[in-house]
Amino acid sequence: MLSNHSSNSEWWRGAVIYQIYPRSFMDSNGDGIGDLPGITSRLEHVAALGVDAIWVSPFFRSPMKDFGYDVSDYRDVDPIFGTLADFDEMLARAHSLGLKIIIDQVLSHTSDQHAWFAESRSSRDNPKADWYVWADPRPDGTPPTNWLSVFGGSAWQWDSRRRQYYLHSFLKEQPDLNFHCAEVQEALLGEVRFWCERGVDGFRFDACNHQFHDAQLRDNPPASTAALDEVSTVRADNPYAMQQHLYDKSQMENLLFLENLRKLLDDYGAVALGEVGDENAPPVMAQYTELGRRLHLAYSFSLLTAEHSVQHLRHQVETLDQALAPTGGWGCWAVSNHDVPRVATRWSNGKPEDTRRDRLWLTLLLTLRGSASIYQGEELGLPEAEVPFELLQDPYGRAFWPEFKGRDGCRTPMPWKADELHAGFTTGGPWLPVHGRHLPLAVDRQSTDPDSMLAFSRALLHWRRTQPLLRTGSIAFFDAPEPVLWFERREGSQSLQALFNMGDESVSVALREALVPLPGHPHSPQAGARVQASGDSCMLTLPPYGVFFGRPASEEQM
Known part of the structure; x- marks a missing residue:
């Protein structure tokens, strides 16, 4: 249906x-x-x-x-x-x-308990023999490539029935299908x-x-030092991060x-x-x-x-x-x-x-x-x-x-x-x-x-739900001092500027133009945000973890 x-x-x-x-x-x-x-x-x-x-x-x-x-x-x-x-x-x-x-x-991948895998591992010439990724060992008996499992160790598991290795990008109980x-x-x-x-x-x-x-089963090269530095904050203990996963x-x-x-x-x-x-x-x-x-x-x-x-x-x-x-x-x-x-x-x-x-x-x-x-x-x-x-x-x-x-x-x-x-x-x-x-x-x-x-x-x-431009509008970032994140969402002639104070202390930001606070937003620190205009300049003060949503005053007058 x-x-x-x-x-x-x-x-x-x-x-x-x-x-x-x-x-x-x-x-x-x-x-x-x-x-x-x-x-x-x-x-x-x-x-x-x-x-x-x-x-x-x-x-x-x-x-x-x-x-x-x-x-x-x-x-x-x-x-x-x-x-x-x-x-x-x-x-x-x-x-x-x-x-x-x-x-x-x-x-x-599937479970190793899936009927497809049970048939595939039973021999090298059954109807589903090539439904999973099987490969012969290297001459010294080691796995066909240096590929690693996300969950640690080699991505290859030896199977005594077929006398071959099968690929598992995750657990050994999760054999990879051969696409x-x-x-x-x-x-x-x-x-x-x-x-x-x-x-x-x-x-x-x-x-x-x-x-x-990779059908040619080429080895992955090592990751660059810069890449290792980038991922080390997450999983430095997992060798998976030490490769460029090209193949x-x-x-x-x-x-x-x-x-x-x-x-x-x-x-x-x-x-x-x-x-x-x-x-x-x-x-x-x-x-x-x-x-x-x-x-x-x-x-x-x-x-x-x-x-x-x-x-x-x-x-x-x-x-x-x-x-x-x-x-x-x-x-x-x-x-x-x-x-x-x-x-x-x-x-x-x-x-x-x-x-x-x-x-x-x-x-x-x-x-x-x-x-x-x-x-x-x-x-x-x-x-x-x-x-x-x-x-x-x-x-x-x-x-x-x-x-x-x-x-x-x-x-x-x-x-x-x-x-x-x-x-x-x-x-x-x-x-x-x-x-x-x-x-x-x-x-x-x-x-x-x-x-x-x-x-x-x-x-x-x-x-x-009342702000359509948040669903489909474009996004553009503005430079702001740490720890402020500042961007604009825009769709057609309508725009919305959002400023986030990521820090636990108050911070002031010089605005590009006068902004009118957007009414109805439920963020409680909104009330603690202050816009102060003096001559041609306009300053916004955000409380700790404060959020401010506003539209340019010029748009409000349209």
Whole structure:
């Protein structure tokens, strides 16, 4: 069946997408793991925020070595999350609330428990023998290339059945599919079509630049010293950062596959959001989102690192904007997701929690050019949770402990009710512990507090809907003294200037022209911002973590 959503075919442009990590959102049956009925029961909370769509992380059948990102059956719901009927109910309820549903689709690899891999590894001449990336060892028995796994160590695993190595860009339980095989591409398009026909509004394609490898199996060269310095603030302990990943991902052959994928999606009016994990992501994102040909929009890890200086933020946004301009492509920004520490902690510079800072980051995210992805709990200002080693679930964290504690700290259960067992997430034992510092930030507490982060988030998102230029307008940055970030959004004759004080002390900025404060913006420090005119000069004073939105006085008079 074809989708009926084509009447608003570009709803995704400038949209706000709310990411749900199913294991940790809401548990409906008391087994300690969130599920699809749990999501359905809490959709009113999401709709009340004022977002446009929900991105649901994987819920497909899986042995859960990487918690659903290792798929063993693309067409079935894992029993821990529910059934296909539960999915249909969730989809229908979301649509009744005016929400789109985007589902995670992991095409670059499967679980080693997938039937395709079981057949592929059984011999070198079976019908699916070349569905995965197999290669002979070097003469000394070592792996075919020096490629590394994102999760540490070699990206090659020896298989005694075939007496060959297979490629795994992530865990060894996640073998990479061979996209050079036409049958693989056709099979994967069939898996996507299955969910299109079920009525989904779009897909978030995981690790979509990992879908092709270099057919010649050339070694990656070492990373430059400058590149190592840039990534060392994030993961200096992971040797993956020590290579230029020229041959194990981001191959040109992927473009044709994405064009075929786009043709399929267009038949159903479905949208494609691609995750691009590349050290030089903007040019890849520009290629992948070339207008009308491939993905609709893409995002990278540019704002998901520990670095968040004014210089870094401006550079990342300008670089992407410049890369997208010639192709007409579109980007999506995120400052938190299920793979990185929560922004409230990651960008705190080690300082105590501060709601003013949380409001600033959310406001910045929703003001940049592009679409925006908000991770569950961001609307509450949740800090990163501390999970002791004995309760750690993430294999990534166990491998690199204690220098890197893994991804569990951003995946702990959503706090719904402060005074209930496990914060109302489950009646059983939760798969990860509820963080004690999250209890006073629970949804029920914040819902009744007009000064809470949740109240602010709702007001901000609804205000953004009244500002069309924030969805589609251009962006241009102005020079400003540290720690101020200053840019203009413009569409036609209308403009809006935004100034952010990233520091914890007041700061004054000489404006380029007289600005009239924009009414109705919910950012609480707005009241503390002062514009003072003297002759031909105009000064703006911003309080700590202050935000100011204004329009040129000349436009106000038009």
